[in-house]
Amino acid sequence: MEDTLQVVLKRVKPTLAERKRLDRVMSGLIKRVGLVCKKLGIKAKPILVGSAARNTWLRSERDIDIFILFPEELPREEFERQGLAVAREAAGPKGREQFAEHPYVTAKIEDFDVDFVPCYDIADLGKIRSAVDRSPHHQRYMIERLSPELADEVLLVKQFMQGIGTYGAELKVRGFSGYLCELLVLSHGSFRKLVDAASGWAPGVIIDIERSYPDPAEARALFKGQPLIVIDPVDSSRNVAAAVSMRNFATFVRACQDFVRGPGEQFFFPKPVQRLSRRELSEALERRGTKLYCVAFETPPRVPDVLYPQLRKTERALVAALTREGFEVLRSDVWSDGRSIILLELSTSKLPRVRVHLGPPISVEVRDFIEKHLPSKRRFAGPFVDPAGRLAFEVERKYTRAEQVFKRALTERGAFGKHVAEALARGYEIYEGVEISKLYRGKFAEFLSEYLTLCLPWYR
Amino acid sequence: MEDTLQVVLKRVKPTLAERKRLDRVMSGLIKRVGLVCKKLGIKAKPILVGSAARNTWLRSERDIDIFILFPEELPREEFERQGLAVAREAAGPKGREQFAEHPYVTAKIEDFDVDFVPCYDIADLGKIRSAVDRSPHHQRYMIERLSPELADEVLLVKQFMQGIGTYGAELKVRGFSGYLCELLVLSHGSFRKLVDAASGWAPGVIIDIERSYPDPAEARALFKGQPLIVIDPVDSSRNVAAAVSMRNFATFVRACQDFVRGPGEQFFFPKPVQRLSRRELSEALERRGTKLYCVAFETPPRVPDVLYPQLRKTERALVAALTREGFEVLRSDVWSDGRSIILLELSTSKLPRVRVHLGPPISVEVRDFIEKHLPSKRRFAGPFVDPAGRLAFEVERKYTRAEQVFKRALTERGAFGKHVAEALARGYEIYEGVEISKLYRGKFAEFLSEYLTLCLPWYR
Numbered sequence: 001m002e003d004t005l006q007v008v009l010k011r012v013k014p015t016l017a018e019r020k021r022l023d024r025v026m027s028g029l030i031k032r033v034g035l036v037c038k039k040l041g042i043k044a045k046p047i048l049v050g051s052a053a054r055n056t057w058l059r060s061e062r063d064i065d066i067f068i069l070f071p072e073e074l075p076r077e078e079f080e081r082q083g084l085a086v087a088r089e090a091a092g093p094k095g096r097e098q099f100a101e102h103p104y105v106t107a108k109i110e111d112f113d114v115d116f117v118p119c120y121d122i123a124d125l126g127k128i129r130s131a132v133d134r135s136p137h138h139q140r141y142m143i144e145r146l147s148p149e150l151a152d153e154v155l156l157v158k159q160f161m162q163g164i165g166t167y168g169a170e171l172k173v174r175g176f177s178g179y180l181c182e183l184l185v186l187s188h189g190s191f192r193k194l195v196d197a198a199s200g201w202a203p204g205v206i207i208d209i210e211r212s213y214p215d216p217a218e219a220r221a222l223f224k225g226q227p228l229i230v231i232d233p234v235d236s237s238r239n240v241a242a243a244v245s246m247r248n249f250a251t252f253v254r255a256c257q258d259f260v261r262g263p264g265e266q267f268f269f270p271k272p273v274q275r276l277s278r279r280e281l282s283e284a285l286e287r288r289g290t291k292l293y294c295v296a297f298e299t300p301p302r303v304p305d306v307l308y309p310q311l312r313k314t315e316r317a318l319v320a321a322l323t324r325e326g327f328e329v330l331r332s333d334v335w336s337d338g339r340s341i342i343l344l345e346l347s348t349s350k351l352p353r354v355r356v357h358l359g360p361p362i363s364v365e366v367r368d369f370i371e372k373h374l375p376s377k378r379r380f381a382g383p384f385v386d387p388a389g390r391l392a393f394e395v396e397r398k399y400t401r402a403e404q405v406f407k408r409a410l411t412e413r414g415a416f417g418k419h420v421a422e423a424l425a426r427g428y429e430i431y432e433g434v435e436i437s438k439l440y441r442g443k444f445a446e447f448l449s450e451y452l453t454l455c456l457p458w459y460r
Numbered sequence: 461m462e463d464t465l466q467v468v469l470k471r472v473k474p475t476l477a478e479r480k481r482l483d484r485v486m487s488g489l490i491k492r493v494g495l496v497c498k499k500l501g502i503k504a505k506p507i508l509v510g511s512a513a514r515n516t517w518l519r520s521e522r523d524i525d526i527f528i529l530f531p532e533e534l535p536r537e538e539f540e541r542q543g544l545a546v547a548r549e550a551a552g553p554k555g556r557e558q559f560a561e562h563p564y565v566t567a568k569i570e571d572f573d574v575d576f577v578p579c580y581d582i583a584d585l586g587k588i589r590s591a592v593d594r595s596p597h598h599q600r601y602m603i604e605r606l607s608p609e610l611a612d613e614v615l616l617v618k619q620f621m622q623g624i625g626t627y628g629a630e631l632k633v634r635g636f637s638g639y640l641c642e643l644l645v646l647s648h649g650s651f652r653k654l655v656d657a658a659s660g661w662a663p664g665v666i667i668d669i670e671r672s673y674p675d676p677a678e679a680r681a682l683f684k685g686q687p688l689i690v691i692d693p694v695d696s697s698r699n700v701a702a703a704v705s706m707r708n709f710a711t712f713v714r715a716c717q718d719f720v721r722g723p724g725e726q727f728f729f730p731k732p733v734q735r736l737s738r739r740e741l742s743e744a745l746e747r748r749g750t751k752l753y754c755v756a757f758e759t760p761p762r763v764p765d766v767l768y769p770q771l772r773k774t775e776r777a778l779v780a781a782l783t784r785e786g787f788e789v790l791r792s793d794v795w796s797d798g799r800s801i802i803l804l805e806l807s808t809s810k811l812p813r814v815r816v817h818l819g820p821p822i823s824v825e826v827r828d829f830i831e832k833h834l835p836s837k838r839r840f841a842g843p844f845v846d847p848a849g850r851l852a853f854e855v856e857r858k859y860t861r862a863e864q865v866f867k868r869a870l871t872e873r874g875a876f877g878k879h880v881a882e883a884l885a886r887g888y889e890i891y892e893g894v895e896i897s898k899l900y901r902g903k904f905a906e907f908l909s910e911y912l913t914l915c916l917p918w919y920r
Contacts, residue, residue: 202823
């Protein structure tokens with residue numbers, strides 16, 4: 001195992017030359033922001049945060065985060081005005097303004113993606129005004145504790161997460177953030193010890209480095225339903241792993257189990273997905289024998305962190321509508337680029353007109369149930385008692401075809417996100433089976449190839 | 461309610477003339493058996509048992525049971541020889557020998573169905589040799605306790621059971637025996653009080669008239685899984701309601717709930733099932749939109765108490781095979797006359813080639829699961845992690861058509877009963893959809909009409 005880790009580390013850790021270049025760019029940025037503040041007569045000070053600033057930066061990464069700290073007492077409006085002024089001036093003419101909880105500016109500098117982020121310099125995190133105000137605290141906490149040896153272990157964890165597909169806290173991924181990877185190394189001591197421990201994790205595991213909760217039951221109650229609970233050392237009210245989905249949690253645990261049994265580079269650098277030819281696509285669709293639908297529409301102009309939760313909400317609403325009407329959804333997924341696609345795969349698109357409507361168990365009053373269904377024109381049979389003793393009717397199914405169900409759901413747009421609902425109101429197309437080959441190009445072709453050959457990356 | 465009960469009682473209770481005639485026939489039988497014993501020099505004595513002998517006989521009934529009691533110490537072989545000799549002689553030339561646990565003779569006498577049943581006169585029921593040895597004890601127990609008023613209440617209970625379709629302990633019905641109805645009246649005091657109490661019954665209810673089990677938990681453990689537990693006052697090791705199926709138990713409870721809310725004669729004398737015309741049959745099949753199969757074969761020459769459990773076992777085995785392969789069985793049933801038919805109704809007869817094979821939950825080792833499916837030629841996708849965190853594969857379904865599944869099960873005949881398995885080995889036909897109209901005549905037409913318009917009798 002040690003050999004593998006050495007090889008991986010060599011491949012992912014920046015070389016001395018790369019490190020020097022990064023350091024040069026970073027100190028240049030600090031200097032530049034300092035000068036801008038002076039020039040504009042603004043009382044603020046720059047600080048580097050994130051992986052670049054704490055030696056946990058993978059060679060493949062390009063991000064540098066420079067935060068501009070403003071005094072706590074500065075009014076919000078004034079903070080935003082001054083913050084944007086400094087960020088814009090420092091970023092130069094190529095800077096582009098972005099909007100998260102509050103505005104910041106990004107710019108390509110040399111070949112780095114630099115974020116200029118104004119934030120408040122808050123002493124007591126109980127008085128936090130925006131999530132970005134936490135970052136300087138994370139930086140101070142980490143820099144004091146992460147030795148160069150531990151930083152190397154973080155590189156291994158981050159590359160492992162990338163390899164198995166669970167890296168990134170953004171809502172498109174719902175995986176492990178860089179800061180979370182650092183905390184996991186800090187709490188376990190090394191990549192190896194983390195992987196050993198995580199092999200035995202079950203949903204609901206709690207990691208509380210600073211022992212903020214003497215009673216783990218309290219933390220468990222507070223973050224109920226979240227598969228992984230990692231208490232933020234600088235703000236105990238926050239679960240750093242809140243974004244981690246059950247799927248990503250389970251994927252990480254399974255990867256650790258497999259790695260412990262048989263370590264290898266394929267966990268860090270898996271084979272890429274093979275893109276299917278058009279012929280292979282047709283064969284795969286034919287072979288599965290399912291009904292595969294793509295609902296395609298114009299992507300609303302929103303950042304991924306806004307767009308993806310809405311796409312997933314829409315996906316869930318369609319799946320729920322189909323399931324409620326008795327259709328079995330084998331799998332579903334979402335994809336987005338210039339167009340957005342919700343993919344629904346059903347085992348059958350047609351159900352019989354009759355369906356069984358089960359009543360309450362024997363101990364429960366049934367008068368209402370009987371009075372509702374007995375005179376109904378939709379009644380086929382019943383009331384009768386099934387072999388398990390439950391009262392039942394056979395009634396006419398409202399929709400016998402899956403298309404009817406999801407077209408209706410697409411018209412109602414009940415539980416969809418706002419922007420996706422608006423985009424769908426402007427129009428959509430449905431592609432089924434072989435028609436999907438019309439969409440089969442570029443990134444969607446990659447996505448669909450991966451969907452059809454779905455496999456944990458280290459088993460590819 | 462009282463009016464209804466008066467009307468019903470008048471209709472079901474034998475008239476004075478009928479009663480007199482019955483009494484005359486019965487005393488004639490006692491005399492006749494006594495004379496036969498004398499003539500053959502056999503030491504045995506006749507006793508009348510059953511509803512005819514305790515005034516709980518419905519006008520519609522025809523059965524008279526005369527038991528021939530032999531001394532306990534008589535060896536088995538001798539008992540059977542002497543028993544049959546007496547029974548045959550008493551029944552006369554029209555008598556027909558029957559086989560249950562041991563042989564007995566039936567005969568049509570006037571227009572009554574008379575059973576001549578030899579049994580042991582056992583003092584301690586712990587030493588019982590055959591179920592029929594209990595009947596004289598039941599007779600003695602009941603005759604001491606059933607006043608003429610209570611006997612009338614029993615008539616109401618029995619007719620109620622007949623009306624709602626739950627009367628009869630034979631294995632074709634799996635309902636309430638006459639003796640069970642008598643015990644229910646004895647324990648509750650009247651039809652009305654029984655119906656009130658039963659409205660609140662849940663599965664597992666215990667009725668223990670003689671308080672044989674001071675701790676009900678003991679009785680519950682002993683008769684676990686049986687919905688109704690009525691301890692036999694003459695043999696506490698026996699649940700008199702052991703034959704009552706969950707469906708019949710629930711049907712009775714629902715009928716009582718409905719009767720309490722709105723009494724009426726329809727519970728006792730429901731409308732008959734309307735037989736569908738051939739045209740209505742086609743329309744009903746078409747309207748349901750399901751796949752209805754009839755597996756038809758020659759009925760093995762066995763009594764209903766042997767045949768029906770085997771037919772149901774076969775039905776369950778076929779349903780289990782279909783369910784295991786992913787097919788949804790809406791309903792199923794069995795029917796038997798000269799031919800036997802197993803009816804299977806599926807929501808669809810065709811499933812996609814791909815199916816999801818879920819692995820163990822995250823806390824369980826998965827190496828075997830992965831090693832089994834990863835190299836398989838039947839693998840479509842996987843291993844992957846589903847949204848709930850479970851490991852899964854997509855594999856090729858063995859059988860995509862329902863016919864393949866049950867034809868295979870019919871060839872293997874694994875969990876079928878012996879005689880039905882033998883009959884199926886000799887051959888069978890499968891009818892589906894409109895082909896079923898070829899079978900549509902006589903009693904099967906009635907059965908199928910009831911199946912398609914299935915409804916609790918009092919709601920018809």
